[in-house]
Amino acid sequence: MTLRPRGDETGTRQLLLVLCGGLTFAVPADVVRGMAGEDGRPAAEALAGLGVAGPVEEFGDMFGVRPDPASSEPRVIVCGTADHARAFRVDRVLGVEDLPETDFRRLPVQFTGQERQWFGGLFLHGDGLALLVNPGWLIGCEIAPRPAAVRIITPRPEPAPPTPVIGRQVVTVADEMFGVFELEEAHDAESLPWAPL
Amino acid sequence: MLKASPGPHSKSATTVSLVLFQVGGRRLAVKAGEIGGIWTWTTPTVVPSVTPYLSSVLRRGSEVLPVFDLGARLGAPSEGPDRFCLIAKHPDGPVAMCIDGPLPALHLIDPGLLQAPPATDTDIDAIWPLHGESIPVYALGRIVN
Numbered sequence: 001m002t003l004r005p006r007g008d009e010t011g012t013r014q015l016l017l018v019l020c021g022g023l024t025f026a027v028p029a030d031v032v033r034g035m036a037g038e039d040g041r042p043a044a045e046a047l048a049g050l051g052v053a054g055p056v057e058e059f060g061d062m063f064g065v066r067p068d069p070a071s072s073e074p075r076v077i078v079c080g081t082a083d084h085a086r087a088f089r090v091d092r093v094l095g096v097e098d099l100p101e102t103d104f105r106r107l108p109v110q111f112t113g114q115e116r117q118w119f120g121g122l123f124l125h126g127d128g129l130a131l132l133v134n135p136g137w138l139i140g141c142e143i144a145p146r147p148a149a150v151r152i153i154t155p156r157p158e159p160a161p162p163t164p165v166i167g168r169q170v171v172t173v174a175d176e177m178f179g180v181f182e183l184e185e186a187h188d189a190e191s192l193p194w195a196p197l
Numbered sequence: 198m199l200k201a202s203p204g205p206h207s208k209s210a211t212t213v214s215l216v217l218f219q220v221g222g223r224r225l226a227v228k229a230g231e232i233g234g235i236w237t238w239t240t241p242t243v244v245p246s247v248t249p250y251l252s253s254v255l256r257r258g259s260e261v262l263p264v265f266d267l268g269a270r271l272g273a274p275s276e277g278p279d280r281f282c283l284i285a286k287h288p289d290g291p292v293a294m295c296i297d298g299p300l301p302a303l304h305l306i307d308p309g310l311l312q313a314p315p316a317t318d319t320d321i322d323a324i325w326p327l328h329g330e331s332i333p334v335y336a337l338g339r340i341v342n
Contacts, residue, residue, distance in 0.1 A: 022243075023243060023245075064245055108254065108261070108290060110263040110287070111246055113247035115244065115246045115247060122244075124256065127256075128242050129261065131244065
């Protein structure tokens with residue numbers, strides 16, 4: 001698959017359209033390095049060749065969208081730069097499209113949360129809509145922890161005994177690399193992206 | 198040049214227009230001037246979101262409106278097979294809301310009938326006693342905020 005950089009001269013943007021959890025997402029082509037594997041399970045060498053150092057991530061996890069378990073055409077797309085790339089599994093790759101800049105519209109202003117960082121906007125697509133993913137956020141962010149889960153930094157073979165604190169559960173862990181730090185249960189699960197879904 | 202006053206029997210001077218509708222089986226009302234339209238309800242497109250009660254948008258032709266989950270806000274999800282889409286006027290642009298099937302009805306009432314709102318819900322402008330039922334008159338613009 002050959003993608004060209006954003007064509008500012010023509011007033012159009014090239015996008016890779018993917019399907020995940022029944023939603024259509026558009027990823028700007030200038031951050032797409034390629035696709036790996038035929039069935040959503042690429043070989044490690046293929047990923048390494050595209051600059052991916054970490055594991056394949058579920059694209060839907062970025063937004064709290066559950067992938068379609070019945071998808072018969074999962075694919076892995078690699079996004080990023082030569083120095084830092086991430087691999088995401090999607091339910092299906094719909095294709096590449098060139099769209100005029102005038103087709104894009106901002107997320108309605110009534111949306112005031114983190115979704116404004118996730119999405120650069122949206123556009124009409126077929127009978128429905130597609131969400132334009134913010135490429136900078138896609139490449140640079142980390143997946144938020146699961147609701148009500150302890151944020152695991154680094155496991156230790158011999159953790160220090162827990163130090164209970166009135167009002168919240170705090171565990172003090174000493175790690176030879178990161179020093180002493182505290183882990184606490186996430187209390188803001190309701191504000192995490194997948195809570196309403 | 199002086200203009201004749203409407204007079205004591207003029208409806209425009211002594212009535213307030215309320216639209217009565219239903220959400221999740223509960224009846225409520227809003228001022229007619231806060232409504233931009235009523236459409237047949239169609240399936241919205243989910244938008245992953247952390248904004249309370251906003252998690253989808255509705256497309257109607259080339260128009261895209263945010264969908265405010267009024268049922269969730271009121272604790273009474275909209276129900277029924279033949280639902281409608283109420284378009285609320287909002288300073289930031291129109292907002293769509295799903296309401297129950299019975300077609301909304303317009304009422305012209307004496308503003309003197311309206312009672313003070315409860316202190317517990319600042320989104321209610323007044324209480325409208327109707328056939329023994331206390332109908333809350335909501336301020337749609339404040340609810341969406």
